[in-house]
Amino acid sequence: MASVLVYLDHPVVPLSKPDRELLTIAAAHGDAVVAVGVPSVENGVAEALGEFGALAICLPTRELDQFLVAPKAAFLATVVQEVSPSAVLLDNGFESKEIAARLGIKIFSGVISDVVSVGEGFTATKSDLAGSYLATAKVTHGTPVLTIKPNSVEPQPAADPELPEQVRIQCPETGTVKAARITRRDNNKPSTRPSLTEASVVVAGGRGVNGDFSVIEALADALGGAVGASREATDAGWIEHSAQVGQTGQVVSPQLYISAGISGAIQQKAGMQTSKVIVAVNKDADSPVFEIADFGVVGDLFTVLPQATEEIKKRRS
């Protein structure tokens, strides 16, 4: 069986859900082979990758972590030459898309991003125009390179897991000379909440929260979800910019999206309209968000949200 190459920048245990999803898709279409951007993996990572079907791990001969994109794409191109996979899969984060893009040029192969499902012959279903269209696309030249959105598949452990073999692959010498690099990294204050793009529940606030995100956060925490915000709320400085959902922020596709105090203009809709279930709370009955809500409450978010939060806690205890 031909192999399917999965690139995971720096996998850690437990494996993230997107990592497990990529392995699941790879194993369904061939022998899953993983390439990583670090010269050695921590204890337990090889076992964890094996558990989701990885048969081999390709490691670079040098640390690539401090570099951006180009040297990683160069390393991956070498792996593709050695392994001759039938496809290369990456996650849909911006750096992975950029690695995929550069890899595509290096190996003369078509690249498809924003993939939501992978079919026979690596036909890709992708979301277009911020999720308002679903398109079926195919790579017609070279080895398909696909970047896959989170929540595309249910992770499936391998029936017959093996401990993957670790293979060292020489990094091209040219790759790092002119590369962009990270010279300093400051960690933001750690959050106990799941990341916005991977969360299965997102609770988002907008202009209507008027500077006070506490009721949004309380409901998010009761549901084990992430906190999102409209551009108005992040521009006003009520919450960090990275919480922005919309065309100029994150595009999310959770099981449940609760929108509170957000009118739901096209700019915001573009970031959340592919959510499975949408709940909206807004004072204004004419808010466009109600047109796409599965359940809407015309009311004050400062009474509705705390009541819901309390009720959830009560039913769960």
Next chain:
Amino acid sequence: MHTAAEAPLNIVVLVKHVPDTQFDRSLTDENFTVDRSESILSELDEYALEAALQLVEAAGGKSSGGKVTAVTMGPDQAVNAVKKALQIGAHEGFHLNDAALAGSDAAGTSLALAALIRYIAGDDGVDLVITGMASTDGETSLVPAQVAERLDLPQVTFVSSAEITYDGDAPVLRARREGATHTDVLEAPLPALVSVTDQINEPRYPDFRSIIAAKKKPLHVVTLADLGVDASAVGFAGAWTTVDSAQPRAPREQGVIIMDEGDAGIQLVDFLESQKLL
């Protein structure tokens, strides 16, 4: 494409005409390309243009020989994005207009843009290629990375600040990128490709004088033949991907809307429970 430290700063900004996001957008029935009949300069490109203008101003402005060139590719109406960029302050414009470009995917688009940038660079070189954080239409975000790859440039993307410093004589771009879990300081030797977010600046608006002045600025329309690019390498013919079908996602049906009469929070939780979301 290298330039010496004391040489004037030469920046190319990639701009794009996109469907106005205030209106619903659609794909054409024929070949699933974006309908651009109601197009404007991508709002996100205005930040790129502003960043370029500020960098050139910081380096001594136009009198120092620094230059911002706005470039685009596409059919006739694409030129509007370049015209708007000239009004805002770009010094020169290029429009790559060639029927053979229709249907280009990221590989073809990046091939044509890379050729155009090389053409503009000529003997003087280009120090920076700046783009917006995404195009507000196709959103593949593959094109800037592929342009960088084809020109063998390092890329520094999604930055919220950017300045040029010197490592000895060698110009270095230093930028800041704010992520969800961490903030990075990034560095790349010039020439480089940079994409900027909407947090980097407040784009200026063209005033009456700059609109009039823009009419006198050089705007060049070039074809693939001018760039020495074979027509079969781009467009549908040169694409490495194909879109077989595209359907508008079924419109979301409006669900239940209730007025809060004191128990809406409870009803909301009932709904979540009925959807097995608790």
